[in-house]
Amino acid sequence: MGIMGRIARIVVDVVPDKALDYVVSPDLDGKVDIGSRVLVPLGATRTLGYIVGFLERSVHVRLREIISVVGDRTYLTPSLLRLAEWMGEYYCAPSERVLRTLLPG
Numbered sequence: 001m002g003i004m005g006r007i008a009r010i011v012v013d014v015v016p017d018k019a020l021d022y023v024v025s026p027d028l029d030g031k032v033d034i035g036s037r038v039l040v041p042l043g044a045t046r047t048l049g050y051i052v053g054f055l056e057r058s059v060h061v062r063l064r065e066i067i068s069v070v071g072d073r074t075y076l077t078p079s080l081l082r083l084a085e086w087m088g089e090y091y092c093a094p095s096e097r098v099l100r101t102l103l104p105g
Contacts, residue, residue, distance in 0.1 A: 007058050008032065008066065010040060012049035017094035020049070021058040025065045032066070034081065035074030039067045050076055050099055075103055 006024040022040050024032055032038065036051045041064050048070060076084070076099065084098045091098075 007055040007063065008038075008051045009053040009055055010038060010049040010066075011052050011095045011099055012040065012042060012047045013096055013100075014042065014047050016096055017088075019052055019095065021055065021060055021063055023063045023065045024054075028066055028069060031069050033074050034078060035076035037070040037075055039070055040064070041067060052076070052081055052095075 006029060008022050008024050009019045010022055011019050020040070020042075022038075032051055034051055034053060038049055038051060039046055040049055046067060080102055084095065084102055087093065087101075088095055088098045
């Protein structure tokens with residue numbers, strides 16, 4: 001797949017302490033932002049994650065596209081993401097666990 005569209009860095013629920021890169025397809029461009037909850041393919045399954053940033057390019061050659069946006073608002077503000085980063089470093093906790101702690105159940 002040629003990389004078209006923006007590249008989103010996403011923290012998913014099932015991969016501890018690692019963000020993954022996905023392509024934002026043209027039909028989702030403008031509908032996602034930092035903090036958006038998204039459904040993404042992961043191996044043969046699908047999983048939920050949160051966009052924590054955007055990249056100009058990825059070191060990975062073959063990126064998959066985000067499947068869909070979940071909900072109609074962003075759940076994590078830039079200040080909450082900075083807090084999550086600090087908490088993860090201070091408490092040596094995986095990113096996905098810290099993000100789940102900051103979000104409502």
